[in-house]
Amino acid sequence: MARTGSRSRVVARTARPADLPAVLALVRQHRADAHAEDVLTGHTLVNAAASGFRRLLEDPGHRVVLAVLPGPYAADGAATGEVAAVGLAVVGVDPLSLVLGSPQVTVDTFVVHRDHRRRGTGAVLLAAATAYAQENGAAHVVAAAGGHEAERQRFLARMGFAPLTTRRIVTVESLTRSLTSWQRGGYPVPGPRRTSAARRRPVTRSLSA
Template structure:
């Protein structure tokens, strides 16, 4: 198994991996991926040409492909790597693993490890000291894998449709959604009233 940078002709393999990942995450209704092939190809080309990103495929080459074919290769994993723009502004570049997919038929065979090795190599090229990977709260297997690889919890990401966000903002502007109350700082206690008896 090897990793390589994706090429425009890899679009069908990339889309197949992304759709499988979305199905596994039960996220088809959130991120459908149903777009015209021309639009997908155009967006994929832009991603491949973006100097701030690298699309990496893990592939089984030639005779080692699962179908036994002597020619061609089978894509079994995908990672979309990037350099976090704010980390550059702060002078401490971080590489992000924005998309991380291992084909369900090839899990527990080292695909994730070779993708992370590609992320580490990309981080060294970018002069980054950290790699940040996202995993949903429902993705227990992925959470365990990243933990085994030394990743520590960092943040929770949430998603909303623009339509739902627009409704929430309209309601807030009309005064229908209260602002969250400020939280008390951790470690401070309420003063205890003294001298009062029941």
């Protein structure tokens, strides 16, 4: 698979096992930009990472797409050599959307190298996601962006993405503590919220004769 943008020499292709170092570097940058506490270090267990990466590449429900900058002698986007990997997207079909009979493609990871932004890399990755959606008969593409990622939010809005939902994250350890406290009665189960109209509705009292 290869896609090029009319405004960019960047090419999108399916990742290969040998791309693991480039993928880890892009993910490391993404987590650092997101101020994630558990940013991947340079001491990642290579065997474990390679094994997980191979499983992801072999997963029929996902495709790992790399945006690469072709070498200086490449013509018409047919890379005879690559300068660097400058972007990453992991696309897949949402399982629930299949159950509902309306497939949606999700962009689970979307990274553009900070030195190659505003150069068409993001558009090339989204073109690859669009092609994947068409291959799978999906009518929609869903991409996630954190509330702090203003630049990505603006980019997706320019590309026509509309707000859909809010995603929250918690560590398993923290969630386990919360659930334990709830089971002990520490957190009452919230009752149904009354609408504002219901709260404002006057109480009608019946008067006996």
